[in-house]
Amino acid sequence: MNIKQRLEGCLIAGAIGDALGFRYENIDYVLNVGFDFNWAVSDDTQLTLATCEAIGDDIEIRPEKVAERFLNWYNSGKLIGLGSSTLKALRELQVGGHWAIVGRSGEYAGGNGAAMRIAPLAFKKYATRLKIKDICTITHRNDEAYCGALAIYYAIKASIIEAWTGDNNLIDFVVEKIPDTRVRDRLIEMGKxxxxxISEIGKIYKSTGYVVDSVPLAIFAAQKINESDFKTIITDLIKLGGDTDTVCSMFGQITGTLKGVDMIPVEFIEKFNYLDIAPLVYEMVDKWKE
Ligand SMILES: [Mg+2]
Known part of the structure; x- marks a missing residue:
């Protein structure tokens, strides 16, 4: 698979995970998970695509350009389901704030909002840790939020370079790469x-909007892709409740990168193609520069 096919898998599976999970966000104890409803994607997909727009046709990653695209989407009134840290940053960008200081800091800035949109950076050749941190900082100036994003970045990188094949251990690969944080501790615990x-792990660790709860769960779920399948795992994740759109989206991004769109049921691809963002996804993949 080439890099564009992997990017296509990442974006489409991520968007489908988002659309399916968004329908059930914060509904605990979902007994019957159905997929036949009017699909819509939320901020997870929208800000991932905004990031693609900002970095896709440039070798260099420019945080000011990413911030500008975020603001553009926000000003268009299209963003759905924004978390409080991202909303704070966007409002301050809107009145002229600088990208490096508008992001929320402190313990309440440990949400999923940086990790959920970091995926495109894994498809660039020159994404340094400093750049990854800068891109997180736009909305989240918090070490856990950054390490959560770094964990997703490396999970996707492992899929691109096939350091992870679906059979070996993805968690170990990620744990080795990220700094000592609660995200890393949780990954180590889940690795054991x-x-x-997925339903058993969900009884021990609840899925919430906190990055320590969501990112490791998404990576844990991705590890199941060869023994199960995309649709079954999405169903299992939705049943855990909590931040289902973000967890299902990140799970989709990682596994979509590894497997490409072929792992996705045809009826899901058909529904995806009706989404308003579908043409943009295909355009971004087409234009992508590594
Ligand atoms: Mg969302």
Whole structure:
């Protein structure tokens, strides 16, 4: 698979995970998960695409350009389901704030909002850690939020270079790469429990809007892709409740990168193609410069 096919898998599976999870966000104890409703994607996909627009046709990654695209989407009134840290940053960007200082800091800035939109950076040749941090900083000036994003970045990188094949251990690969944080601690704990099912792990660690809860869960779920399948895992993740759109989206991004669009059921691809963002996804993939 070439890099564009992997990017296509990442963006489409991520968007489908978002659309399916968004329908069930913060509904606990979902008994019957159905997929036949009017699909819509939320901020996870929208800000990932805004990031693609900002970095896709440039070798260099420019945080000021990413911030500008975020603001553009915000000003168009299209963004759906924004978290409080991202909303704060966008409002301050709107009145002329600088990208490096508008992001929220402190303990409440440990949300999923940086990790959920970091994926495109893994498809660039020259994404340094400093750049990754800068891109996170636009909305989240918090070490956990950054390390959560770094964990997603490396999970996707492992899929691109096939350091992870779906059979070996993805968690170990990521743990080795990221700094000592609560995100890393949770990954280590989950790595020891890798034989548990998704419903079993969900009884121990709840899925919430906190990056420590969501990012490791998405990576844990991705590890199941060869023993299960995309649709079944999305269903299992939705049943856990919590921040289902973000967890399902990040799970989709990682596994879509590894497997490409072929892993996605045809009826899902058909529904995806009706989404308003679908043409933009295909355009971004087409234009992509590594
Ligand atoms: Mg969302």
């Amino acid at each position: 429990l890798k034989d548990l099912s």
